[in-house]
Amino acid sequence: MTVFKTYLKVLNRYKFTVILYTALLIGFAAINNTAGTGQQAFEARKPNVYIEDLDNSELSKDFIRYMDTKCELSHLEKEYTKDALFYRQLDYYLTIPKNFEKDILASKNPEIQVEKTGDFASYYANMLSERYIKTVQVYASTQENVSALIKDVKKNLDTQTKVHMETTLDKASIRSITNYYNFAAYSLLAGVMYIIGLVMTTFKREEIQKRMVVSATKQGSIQIKLWLCNVGYALILWASYVGISYVICGKVVFSQHGLYYILNSFLYLLCATSLAFFVASLLKSREAINGIVNVVALGSAFLCGAFLSVNLLPEFVLKIAHVLPAYWYIQTNEFLRGAEVINTSALQVMYPNMMMLVFFTALFFGLTILTSKMRTRF
Amino acid sequence: MFWINFKYTLKALFHNKSLLFWTYAFPIILGMLFNLAFQDLEKKEARSTYDIAIVQNEAWQDASFYQEAMKELSSGDDPLFHIEYTSKKEANRLLKEKNVIGYLELQEEDFDVFVTSNGMEETILQYVADELTSTKDMIVDVSIKEVDKEIKKGNYNIQAERIEKKVREILDTEVNLQDVSLDNMSYTNIEYYTLIAMACLYGGTISIYIMNGISADISSKGKRFSVTPIKKGVLILSSLCAGFLTQIIGIGALLAFMLFMGNANFGDSIGNIILLSMAGSLAGLSLGIFVSSVVKMNKGNKDGLLIGISMLCSFFSGMMGMTMKYIIDTNLPILNKINPAAMITDGFYALYYYHNNERFTFDLISLLVFSAILLTISLIKERRVSYDSL
Numbered sequence: 001m002t003v004f005k006t007y008l009k010v011l012n013r014y015k016f017t018v019i020l021y022t023a024l025l026i027g028f029a030a031i032n033n034t035a036g037t038g039q040q041a042f043e044a045r046k047p048n049v050y051i052e053d054l055d056n057s058e059l060s061k062d063f064i065r066y067m068d069t070k071c072e073l074s075h076l077e078k079e080y081t082k083d084a085l086f087y088r089q090l091d092y093y094l095t096i097p098k099n100f101e102k103d104i105l106a107s108k109n110p111e112i113q114v115e116k117t118g119d120f121a122s123y124y125a126n127m128l129s130e131r132y133i134k135t136v137q138v139y140a141s142t143q144e145n146v147s148a149l150i151k152d153v154k155k156n157l158d159t160q161t162k163v164h165m166e167t168t169l170d171k172a173s174i175r176s177i178t179n180y181y182n183f184a185a186y187s188l189l190a191g192v193m194y195i196i197g198l199v200m201t202t203f204k205r206e207e208i209q210k211r212m213v214v215s216a217t218k219q220g221s222i223q224i225k226l227w228l229c230n231v232g233y234a235l236i237l238w239a240s241y242v243g244i245s246y247v248i249c250g251k252v253v254f255s256q257h258g259l260y261y262i263l264n265s266f267l268y269l270l271c272a273t274s275l276a277f278f279v280a281s282l283l284k285s286r287e288a289i290n291g292i293v294n295v296v297a298l299g300s301a302f303l304c305g306a307f308l309s310v311n312l313l314p315e316f317v318l319k320i321a322h323v324l325p326a327y328w329y330i331q332t333n334e335f336l337r338g339a340e341v342i343n344t345s346a347l348q349v350m351y352p353n354m355m356m357l358v359f360f361t362a363l364f365f366g367l368t369i370l371t372s373k374m375r376t377r378f
Numbered sequence: 379m380f381w382i383n384f385k386y387t388l389k390a391l392f393h394n395k396s397l398l399f400w401t402y403a404f405p406i407i408l409g410m411l412f413n414l415a416f417q418d419l420e421k422k423e424a425r426s427t428y429d430i431a432i433v434q435n436e437a438w439q440d441a442s443f444y445q446e447a448m449k450e451l452s453s454g455d456d457p458l459f460h461i462e463y464t465s466k467k468e469a470n471r472l473l474k475e476k477n478v479i480g481y482l483e484l485q486e487e488d489f490d491v492f493v494t495s496n497g498m499e500e501t502i503l504q505y506v507a508d509e510l511t512s513t514k515d516m517i518v519d520v521s522i523k524e525v526d527k528e529i530k531k532g533n534y535n536i537q538a539e540r541i542e543k544k545v546r547e548i549l550d551t552e553v554n555l556q557d558v559s560l561d562n563m564s565y566t567n568i569e570y571y572t573l574i575a576m577a578c579l580y581g582g583t584i585s586i587y588i589m590n591g592i593s594a595d596i597s598s599k600g601k602r603f604s605v606t607p608i609k610k611g612v613l614i615l616s617s618l619c620a621g622f623l624t625q626i627i628g629i630g631a632l633l634a635f636m637l638f639m640g641n642a643n644f645g646d647s648i649g650n651i652i653l654l655s656m657a658g659s660l661a662g663l664s665l666g667i668f669v670s671s672v673v674k675m676n677k678g679n680k681d682g683l684l685i686g687i688s689m690l691c692s693f694f695s696g697m698m699g700m701t702m703k704y705i706i707d708t709n710l711p712i713l714n715k716i717n718p719a720a721m722i723t724d725g726f727y728a729l730y731y732y733h734n735n736e737r738f739t740f741d742l743i744s745l746l747v748f749s750a751i752l753l754t755i756s757l758i759k760e761r762r763v764s765y766d767s768l
Contacts, residue, residue, distance in 0.1 A: 142520055163493060164491065
């Protein structure tokens with residue numbers, strides 16, 4: 001009971017940092033959360049486009065109407081568009097020049113200025129603009145009346161290819177839960193390492209060590225109680241994160257996919273806990289804990305794709321990341337993101353990743369025992 | 379006395395491993411990680427070649443127009459698609475196993491598109507199918523209209539080749555879209571700016587260390603200071619100047635690392651970059667003094683609190699997702715107006731993207747005001763400190 005009470009005392013003193021890591025997780029998840037609609041129908045992605053119409057003609061208005069059907073037209077104040085373009089909240093800025101309609105009807109090729117971010121979405125918006133202008137140019141060669149021209153163009157561009165979604169998953173919910181559990185790689189590791197490190201080093205302080213040695217309680221018993229408290233804390237932290245994921249991501253957490261996310265995060269928790277024990281066994285003072293936690297947790301988060309999509313990381317970085325448990329954890333999450341069904345072949349992909357987490361857990365526990373024994377001997 | 383204390387504080391700071399770690403090593407380690415993680419980010423967001431499949435059924439075998447168009451889209455140096463021509467069953471397998479983003483199946487005259495998600499790649503696939511169909515319709519439409527025109531003119535000797543040539547000419551004319559995008563659009567720079575901001579705020583650990591050293595209720599050195607006849611103001615000022623110098627050296631090293639070994643771009647105004655770094659460092663030191671004076675905790679907890687605040691401020695300024703700063707700026711601007719990390723990040727952003735001194739000056743003044751407010755509150759708190767008994 002004394003060990004447990006002391007543990008709670010230390011935990012209470014450092015609760016602010018754990019709350020902070022949790023707040024970061026909630027903040028990140030809430031902002032990236034896209035509520036699932038439960039529908040599996042195809043919805044074309046819409047780039048964010050700002051159109052400045054200097055012509056204000058019938059044809060330019062029809063151009064805007066067409067773009068509106070395919071894009072999210074931005075209604076930002078013009079002065080804010082530059083920031084929006086930089087931060088990729090706007091993908092494309094299009095200026096319809098003066099005399100646009102007149103030039104098209106005169107079979108000229110008017111110069112249209114565009115600003116783009118250079119990503120997928122801006123490329124698509126550019127294709128849409130090109131398509132409209134080209135269609136107008138072709139029909140303008142046979143048609144001089146603007147209203148008739150617009151009618152022809154509209155009829156042609158209304159072509160809509162049938163798209164079949166070969167999926168049974170609610171992609172928005174899956175995206176939301178994957179982002180949440182990927183970010184949890186950082187929060188879980190930092191939260192567990194920080195507290196376990198602090199508690200273990202607190203109990204290593206010379207005056208406390210001396211008091212423990214002269215007490216009637218066996219050393220082994222104290223150590224076991226400490227380990228149990230740490231594991232208990234880690235489990236409570238993990239259970240709260242699972243609870244929060246239900247609040248943020250919804251029912252998908254308790255779907256078949258969701259249960260694998262939970263199982264994967266549990267294995268990662270075991271790994272994080274054993275890593276925390278190992279780091280704590282190497283340290284004598286509390287001074288270094290903050291530094292190590294930040295370097296290890298932030299480092300593996302950046303290198304393994306907890307904050308950014310794994311697809312955006314360079315190949316060689318991912319190769320380096322193989323030595324980090326977070327890599328195997330995030331790989332499983334990313335696999336679940338696209339897995340249609342969890343069948344035997346899906347499990348064959350996930351099991352090696354999960355086994356790697358078990359391997360890391362065993363490795364860190366082994367190293368902890370080895371280091372502790374060496375320390376006791378010398 | 380000023381210089382003696384300055385010299386010894388400097389020495390003490392350079393002997394403190396924990397401070398050196400937070401001020402010098404940690405930001406550079408993170409900078410290295412950023413270099414690794416973000417070097418391909420923007421390249422990977424750009425359009426690339428997509429793997430798709432096309433079902434080779436009877437309709438496809440007869441569709442020479444579509445075959446030609448697809449051949450064009452999948453050839454050249456930078457093709458849009460890499461196409462696998464295959465059976466329906468195989469195309470389905472490729473899609474399920476995520477070897478292709480989707481597949482096309484021609485049904486009589488129109489395409490059916492099969493995908494498994496709503497991404498931009500799938501949207502582009504749908505767009506291409508739409509465009510091919512509408513281009514084909516357009517050629518037919520225009521040809522009919524041209525034929526009608528000729529008949530109305532009384533010319534019954536229709537030359538199909540001439541009409542087709544005319545339509546082709548228009549279709550082959552490049553649309554005059556002038557790309558006037560700016561060159562300085564690299565948004566991963568925001569990550570590097572937030573890193574400097576975080577390093578500036580972490581400098582607060584230096585002022586916490588200094589304040590602990592002169593607080594009689596925290597350290598024995600503080601007890602000795604409080605009984606010396608030297609003015610406390612001189613002690614604090616000289617110690618903080620030493621702290622500021624230590625911090626500036628750290629930020630300078632980080633900037634040099636980013637400029638010469640990293641991928642960061644700060645624009646051309648070196649003078650303003652240095653000025654902003656100094657103002658940021660001052661803000662970090664002020665934050666440390668504020669935490670030290672206002673919050674009554676032990677040494678470790680004060681450091682933990684400061685690091686927590688710095689991390690939270692860095693999060694809101696975009697460290698863990700570049701668009702976070704924009705989201706906060708547009709939805710809750712007040713938060714970033716009082717967030718020193720956002721002020722520093724925005725200052726660097728203004729120098730890089732806008733080359734604009736107005737926005738930069740606003741950020742610089744905001745940082746100075748932020749520092750002044752925290753220092754004033756800390757001063758008021760510290761002036762009231764007296765000890766009944768040591």
